[in-house]
Amino acid sequence: MKKESFIYQYLFNPRSVGAVRxxxxxxxxxxxxxxxxxxxxxxxxxxxxxxxxxxxxxxRRNKNTIIVLIEYNQVFYQLLKGKFANVSNIIIIFGSAEYVQHYLMEYNIPYADYIISGLPFASLPHYVANEILSNTLSVLKTGGEFVTFQxxxxxxxxxxxxxPKITVKKEYRNIPPAYILHCKL
Known part of the structure; x- marks a missing residue:
């Protein structure tokens, strides 16, 4: 089993990888x-x-849009660095989403229009989930949106x-099926 595989990372890093695929x-x-x-x-x-x-x-993005990726898993971080090495306007950070405010300041990014999350909130320690969501609010533009799935x-x-405003949709064509949460203030 290759250590880059999702199942390997899930088995050995279940707090940072929330799925087997x-x-x-x-x-x-x-x-x-x-x-x-x-x-x-x-x-x-x-x-x-x-x-x-x-x-x-x-x-789908506008070519001038800046994409910031924050990955906590070292193996996936390295994979992303290689995969997107020649892509313009992408910043790949090895770190935790709870420090999003710091990272955006470091790169002179004033806010986020959208934050897309693949984090497994159900398996994160409560205090970490609190920090992530609190700091998400601090960087999200007025009228912006936080989109996650669980x-x-x-x-x-x-x-x-x-x-307070969360719209829930379900995607059955995923293994396992997932709930998509569109979160707004």
Whole structure:
């Protein structure tokens, strides 16, 4: 089993990898379908893993849009660095989403229009999830949106503490099926 495989990373890093396989193309499309790519300047992605959502974002984005990837898993970080080495306007950071504010300041990025998340909130320690969502609010542009997916609805009440307006959709063509949460203030 290669250490780059999703299942290997899930088995040995279950807190940072929430699935045994990458998200489906169907889920990727649903995660980004409501982004206004024409007018978006900054998109941040938490936990891009092998980059399936990133690929969908890059395919649709305005070429001037800056994409910031924050990956906590060292193996996936290295994979992303190689995969997107020749892509313009992409910043790949090895770190934790709870420090998003610091990272954006470091790169002189004033805000995020959209934050797309592949983080497994159900398996994150509560204090880490709190920090991530709190700092997400601090960098999200007024009218911006936080989009995440989860395999259960168990964390929705927790997320409503930060985002009172959450629209939930389900993508059945993913293994396992996933709930897509569009979170707004």
């Amino acid at each position: 990458p998200s489906s193309k169907f889920l990727s499309k649903r995660m980004v379908e409501e982004i206004n790519f024409k007018d978006t300047k900054y998109i941040v992605e938490y936990g891009p893993g092998t980059g399936v959502f990133t690929e969908e974002i890059l395919e 395999y259960t609805k168990v964390k929705i009440p927790f997320m409503r503490n930060y985002f």
